[in-house]
Amino acid sequence: MYLGLDLGTSGIKALLIDDAQRVVDEASAPLEVQRPAPGWSEQRPADWITAATAALDALAARRDLSGVRGVGLSGHMHGATLLDASDNVLRPCILWNDTRAHAEAAALDADPAFRAVSGNVVFPGFTAPKLVWVRDAEPEIFRRTARVLLPKDYLRLWLTGETVSEPSDAAGTSWLDTGARDWSDELLGACGLGREHMPRLVEGSAPSGGLRREVADLWGLAPGTVVAGGGGDNAASAIGVGAVGAGRGFVSLGTSGVLFAASDAYSPAPETSVHTFCHAVPDTWHQMGVILSATDSLNWYAGLVGKDAASLTGALGPLQAPGRALFLPYLGGERTPHNDAAVRGALIGLEHGTDTAAGTRAVLEGVAHAFRDNLDALRATGTRIDSLIAVGGGSRSAYWLQAIATALDLPVDVPEAGDFGAALGAARLGMMAATGAGSEIATPPKIARTVAPDARLRAAFADAHGRYRQTYTALKELS
Template sequence: MYYIGVDLGTSSLKLLLMNEKGKVQNIVSEKYNLYFPKEGWAEQNPQDWWSAFETGILKLLENYDTKKVKGISFGGQMHGLVMLDDKDEVIRPAILWNDGRTQKQVTYLNEKIRKEKLSEYTANIAFAGFTAPKILWVKENEPDNFRKISKIMLPKDYIAYKLTGVFCTDYSDASGMLLLDVKNKCWSKEMIQICGIKEEQLPALYESYDVVGRISEENAKKFGMTEDVKIIAGAGDNAAAAIGTGTVGGARCNISLGTSGTVFISNDRFEVDPNNALHSFDHADGKYHLMGCILSAASCNKWWMENILETENYAEEQKKINRLGENSVYFLPYLMGERSPHNDSNARGTFVGMTMDSKREDMTLAILEGVAYAIRDCVEVARNLDISIKSATICGGGAKSDLWCKIIANVLNIEIKRLETEEGPGYGAAILAAVGCGEYENVEIAALKLSKEKIVIKPEKELAEKYDQKYQKFRKLYPKMRNIFKELNQ
């Protein structure tokens, strides 16, 4: 039997075909456009996601028996606002997770409604990327579009809706909307009222491994499948990636180096960071997790390599780097503002410490180190909660760099584990599909069985000490720059 995991990312849609034993059979990726209508804005056309799915799934299954496909599930970019009218037409382009236009609405929620109340209602406070501030932005700036809303959904759920006609989401993805009562796993009536919407405009809620429906007759014929193919709810991309890396149950950690970067800590019990620097979300295994998110991670390296150095030979640039822990150049990786722990959409990418001796490789290294330091900012919040993090799995495009993994291991002073299968959300989604179809007893059993260590990168005592000294300097930079960032964006 085959199970399909759909990874709806920011730059592309990746489809993964897995057999019942967890072995990846095929992977296909389809790119689509990302639009920046104004500085700090980020949008995509949901129809582009569906077109990518239609094209990609045919390629994925080209040399395979399509009748053996048993289930499909999803891992998707979180927080995006997708709105449909009463004819199921997309009202406007989706406003994405890394869109920073909602600072006014975030300030209103955090200061007028107050953070304490938001945390009581949803276990979280408002961030510019979350969905609720986007709804308020549309209400205030596009009232005609707001009046047309019949359905509000998240990006991956648009694909599920097109496949089944079922209007639904899962708890892990819904946790990032600032509309869900995370502890009690239901929509927050207070937040619904604050946003001026109705509960019927929000999707039905499921666990990530629940079957939400079956593929429609039309789609089954189009893709050559049987009508018995089950569609499983899926998860937000980070929760799906956590499943794919075995980050389930209590006190396990995964670091994701994708477009954004995350520190994901699985938790058996519901817990809230008192300062709300970490998100408190539901997990795809049916339990909970804490998560820190930096908005720009591997995307910083991509920007530096392709936009500035005008090369795509990442490995060649990294070959020139040596003498780790001695770089005098620092980089604040806030190209799209920052979420954890600063919650500042005004923050910007910044190089500090260049001299006439600074070289190309110093700048490249500063990019890699800056992202690692920002990830440590999130880890330090967890440590202040008495959460012991001694090791972490790692996934995402950036995790393919041996150098970057070594830097992160030493900046955090923990073991970093690379896995045999590093396909992140797509693999996790395929596991959820297998669980939903009864192939495995539960998510935790499946995730731990199928995630296998390949390489363990251990910190080096002397290098870790050097990086600790460098980090102590790095952490002083943002507080000094905060007011300057604000002035620059006025």
């Protein structure tokens, strides 16, 4: 068997697969985000260990884990986990959706070396500007920082005692030479850091270390069991759904939203705000558009109206043409294509007839319009998307998938296996590291159904998207 651990923003998932890659069992444990100031988003790394322990406890209570031959990791990207020389955590991890470092990001992005070497805009949520913020706002913490780890790599340190990362996650720091798949001394130096502050790099499908006896014995695992390099959450999701070759992609409806396309070549286009990152397997890259609030937007609206998200979406019936109500999902700023940390969301066009259902439709449509912005940005780079697979918790909503397919004018495949993208990808990477298998084992899942665009509503969604873009322009002036 092979074990995948996926560290998400709202929880951690542990997934077991057998030698035929069939899902054997899974367990999860929740996590919370702390928001101590506007625009801030943090988690305590100790909570990741507590949640991972709870998920593994639940698995071990039902399954004999002694047959696990490999472990893979995935996790939310860009988080700044700061350790001292004794590997003690110095402060809460600053998360991917934290925008406090927007001024620092702009300053770094103004240095041409960052786009030229990393292949990307320096977004406020990336790791590098967070370290500059710590350097200036918390100088004592910065002085004591001996090592910077990404979230999943802190789990690896607990599991193996090794400080290791891999290129797909490291590409989101703004410190990686993404074409060379190695740390850039120039970019690190611009932030007052050096290679000694960084973990060593292995490919996501390569061994990164073995389980420590103290950890392995807790769940009956074999000490020394191989732990793979793993991947950032989106690269791991791509491994889970078989989006490895050029033209293969997925749409992810998680806390954030991602439109992902695999590529056989490194083709950066930072001026579009499209992310160009390394994939989790060697000699492969990917591009993606990212929106910061996908299911986060729906959960916000559910809290506003005092209902749960599933009941709101489940009551909608068949897809309707967009109404006058229009939602822009910029609750914490936006990445692709705007790179705008200051803009905030809006729910406009309200009238007497706007009820809870109309508001729900507007929120789902707003996220679909944001994905359309992502698709336009990806196409502007020449990126090809031949097919999309839906992943993430929001993909359980049939209405939402129909809206996205219609807004993008692309069919969306829904896998039989359900929401196992990143955790399954992590388990597959663990299998590759343990057996020496290559990316050929990352096959697409069986498809339960295909959601086709609704041709009757294509024009209505295109018109609504035009209003959406005009409203963003107006919002930007007010932000």
